[in-house]
Amino acid sequence: MQVLRTPDERFDGLEGFPFVPHYTDIADQDGGTLRVHHLDEGPATGEVVLLLHGEPSWCYLYRKMIPVLTAAGLRCVAPDLVGFGRSDKPAARTDYTYARHVEWMRTLLFDALDLTGITLVCQDWGGLIGLRLVAEHPDRFARVVAANTFLPVGNTPAGEAFMNWRRFSQEVETFPTGFIVNGGCTSTLSEAVIAAYDAPFPSRAYKAGARVFPSLVPTTEDDPAVPANRAAWDVLGRWQKPFLTLFGKNDPILGRADAPLQEHVPGAKGQPHERFWGGHFVQEDRGDYLAERIVAWLKPSS
Numbered sequence: 001m002q003v004l005r006t007p008d009e010r011f012d013g014l015e016g017f018p019f020v021p022h023y024t025d026i027a028d029q030d031g032g033t034l035r036v037h038h039l040d041e042g043p044a045t046g047e048v049v050l051l052l053h054g055e056p057s058w059c060y061l062y063r064k065m066i067p068v069l070t071a072a073g074l075r076c077v078a079p080d081l082v083g084f085g086r087s088d089k090p091a092a093r094t095d096y097t098y099a100r101h102v103e104w105m106r107t108l109l110f111d112a113l114d115l116t117g118i119t120l121v122c123q124d125w126g127g128l129i130g131l132r133l134v135a136e137h138p139d140r141f142a143r144v145v146a147a148n149t150f151l152p153v154g155n156t157p158a159g160e161a162f163m164n165w166r167r168f169s170q171e172v173e174t175f176p177t178g179f180i181v182n183g184g185c186t187s188t189l190s191e192a193v194i195a196a197y198d199a200p201f202p203s204r205a206y207k208a209g210a211r212v213f214p215s216l217v218p219t220t221e222d223d224p225a226v227p228a229n230r231a232a233w234d235v236l237g238r239w240q241k242p243f244l245t246l247f248g249k250n251d252p253i254l255g256r257a258d259a260p261l262q263e264h265v266p267g268a269k270g271q272p273h274e275r276f277w278g279g280h281f282v283q284e285d286r287g288d289y290l291a292e293r294i295v296a297w298l299k300p301s302s
Helices: 066-071 098-112 125-136 160-171 177-183 191-198 204-216 226-236 258-264 282-298
Strands: 022-027 033-041 048-052 075-079 118-123 141-147 243-248 274-276
Touching: 022 098, 033 066, 033 098, 048 125, 066 075, 066 282, 075 098, 098 125, 098 226, 118 125, 118 282, 125 141, 125 226, 141 282, 160 204, 177 191, 243 258, 243 282, 274 282
Parallel strands: 048 075, 048 118, 118 141, 141 243, 243 274
Antiparallel strands: 022 033, 033 075
């Protein structure tokens, strides 16, 4: 596959982002390799908190949360999904599938980084991918924090708000990533922050992954991802480890998607779930608060 790599200078001087990049080469599942980026902050011996972003953001989304988590002695690992952030970007839309995204992250997190005892923090596509990993490799995970995400199995209507977003994503001429993230927040982002979300994409040629993601969400039962997602949903229906939902309630698409997770996952019973002021990108609107709630949950005596 043809692969594009965003020039490093695009990431120079980003507001509030002093973190050191880490790179790992993984198989692209097409006979070649991909360079995947992740952050690794905090003590190497600390409990691992895996921060998975979604569409069309990158690990910059977690910049407000990482200092709070590392100050509590936690190790934060925040990858950029393939096609996003500093990670390589296959150029063709057909290079991206749901299954490949799951396998790319599995290869990085387990084969290369060998992470265990993981607390998953996932939002948007970070949940669609991360919850699959939890179900398929449960021994790697200790607990889950879900924020404005879900695991679609194609048996319920997608809803007008999502279908409008999908239509926009496929028809808009330039796919303005920073504008999209700003629109998914309840707060108003600064020009510098909007520019940081545009940074990974020097031109439309780099946006194949961002463009295709909305069309990969399973909305019908014949979607190729549905069998694996249903199998994962069944596993989550037996998940006894702690499962917490922290959702921005002003999200018109996923602001109420916490209820099915709480009802379905046994480990969600009795947890201090919250639905609070914030949009789809709760890490932008309430990143400090979100991190504080996670620390209080993981370390109640601290």
